[in-house]
Amino acid sequence: MSAVIEHRDSGATQRVLASGDGMRALLFDGNGAITLADYFAQVRGLAAMLPAAGHVINLCEDRYKFLVAFGAAALRGQVTLLPSSRAPAVIDEVRARYPDSYCLGEQSFPDTPPHYWRLPERMPRQDGAPPMIDSDALIAIGFTSGSTGSPKPNPKTWGSFHTSTAQNLAALRDLWPAGAVPNFVATVPPQHMYGMEMSVLMPLLGGAAVHAERPFFPGDVARALQQAAAPRVLVTTPVHLRALVESGVELSPLTGIVSATAPLPQALAAEAERRFDCEVREVFGSTETCVIARRRTAREDAWQLLPGVRLAPQPDGTLVHAAHLDAPVVLADLVELEGEHAFHLRGRNADLLEIAGKRASLGDLNRKLLSIPGVEDGVVFQLDETDAAGVRRIAALAVAPTLRETDILGHLQRGVDAVFLPRPLLRVAALPRNETGKLPRDVLLALLRSRMR
Numbered sequence: 001m002s003a004v005i006e007h008r009d010s011g012a013t014q015r016v017l018a019s020g021d022g023m024r025a026l027l028f029d030g031n032g033a034i035t036l037a038d039y040f041a042q043v044r045g046l047a048a049m050l051p052a053a054g055h056v057i058n059l060c061e062d063r064y065k066f067l068v069a070f071g072a073a074a075l076r077g078q079v080t081l082l083p084s085s086r087a088p089a090v091i092d093e094v095r096a097r098y099p100d101s102y103c104l105g106e107q108s109f110p111d112t113p114p115h116y117w118r119l120p121e122r123m124p125r126q127d128g129a130p131p132m133i134d135s136d137a138l139i140a141i142g143f144t145s146g147s148t149g150s151p152k153p154n155p156k157t158w159g160s161f162h163t164s165t166a167q168n169l170a171a172l173r174d175l176w177p178a179g180a181v182p183n184f185v186a187t188v189p190p191q192h193m194y195g196m197e198m199s200v201l202m203p204l205l206g207g208a209a210v211h212a213e214r215p216f217f218p219g220d221v222a223r224a225l226q227q228a229a230a231p232r233v234l235v236t237t238p239v240h241l242r243a244l245v246e247s248g249v250e251l252s253p254l255t256g257i258v259s260a261t262a263p264l265p266q267a268l269a270a271e272a273e274r275r276f277d278c279e280v281r282e283v284f285g286s287t288e289t290c291v292i293a294r295r296r297t298a299r300e301d302a303w304q305l306l307p308g309v310r311l312a313p314q315p316d317g318t319l320v321h322a323a324h325l326d327a328p329v330v331l332a333d334l335v336e337l338e339g340e341h342a343f344h345l346r347g348r349n350a351d352l353l354e355i356a357g358k359r360a361s362l363g364d365l366n367r368k369l370l371s372i373p374g375v376e377d378g379v380v381f382q383l384d385e386t387d388a389a390g391v392r393r394i395a396a397l398a399v400a401p402t403l404r405e406t407d408i409l410g411h412l413q414r415g416v417d418a419v420f421l422p423r424p425l426l427r428v429a430a431l432p433r434n435e436t437g438k439l440p441r442d443v444l445l446a447l448l449r450s451r452m453r
Helices: 036-047 063-075 088-097 158-175 193-205 218-226 238-247 266-276 362-370 405-413 441-452
Strands: 006-009 012-016 025-029 032-035 055-058 079-082 101-105 116-118 132-134 138-143 153-157 183-186 209-211 232-236 256-259 280-286 290-295 303-305 310-314 317-321 329-331 333-337 342-348 352-355 358-361 377-386 392-399 425-427
Touching (some): 025 036, 025 193, 032 036, 036 063, 063 079, 063 193, 138 158, 158 193, 158 256, 183 218, 193 209, 193 280, 218 232, 218 238, 238 266, 256 266, 342 358, 342 362, 358 362, 362 405, 392 405
Parallel strands (some): 025 209, 055 079, 079 138, 101 116, 183 232, 232 256, 256 280, 392 425
Antiparallel strands (some): 006 012, 138 153, 310 317, 317 329, 352 358
């Protein structure tokens, strides 16, 4: 069976839920492969069982069940909501915005979310033609991480996902041999937009296959890669990549590593390339824009724009034009263009600091903190409250088991103006990163307050 790519019905363009021959592998695990034909049958079967609703929050841990539920919801005309995390408070906030929504998943919870619908143990099946979705149908709403404030909704149509996936495929396809089917192993959850793009849409629309699980620890990643056929691509984050490098674990031969969600230090990228003998490609994007640029961080400073993407620097950020965006999107990132197709990041509008007539960037301060030998992880951020002089203080948390706080400050003093030195600077055992490596501001402030009591 070969799936139709698109057709027009009553003037509306419809696009297939997943492209390719029905016998191609869509997912795999230690038990073998799941074909596209099997996936379609289970999507149709589950779609017939779902409760009536306008929106659904997909909480599935298992990537295959996420994919089946995502497809079934789309077939029923239900919009998948993608919260920034699966913390109960975040889920409650999203449900309050969309009262016609319900939660769906395969697992039980200590505190069951309201209106929770649990997937059947065995997925139902139903024969039929390949599922088709209207190109202009609202398919998902992604929420920003909330690392700099309240999460914001970003609607995505099925047509925009097709276009952005084609761009991602163009950005990554040279990582594997021409004509080969790449097998992805992803450490990121499918609910995150980066995880959605690389571990849901690339298998559905880009011809890749993906491991059904989300390995977290280095040993789990190694096991999942053993279950993948070559060429293997690891989709991960700087936090997971650092853990893999420092663990000394041996991985099956990789054709490439893709990283996102946080800045990737150049030294870490270079060490990962040396350890795993493949290119580490960093991608740049956001929930608002999806992926728009790429670079080989170990060798390149500038970001290369994907085809069809254009940037226009603004006083308070950067305007992004792209074929998959209905309208230009303003990001808080400040860039410096290098010709028409490349740019350098120069921080974020919200990261710019001005104290006593002097200017600095939180991004630059973070880079200097992380460059100190012995600092394994760290973050510099500005507090909400002001001191007696009306200045919002700068604070820092550092994971540095072998250093004293005075040692860290001493290193910073060599390259940081005294007015931008973080006070307080506290050592912690670990930073409260979420499952994609981000640091939500409210959690960060809570940790700082608990350490200062």
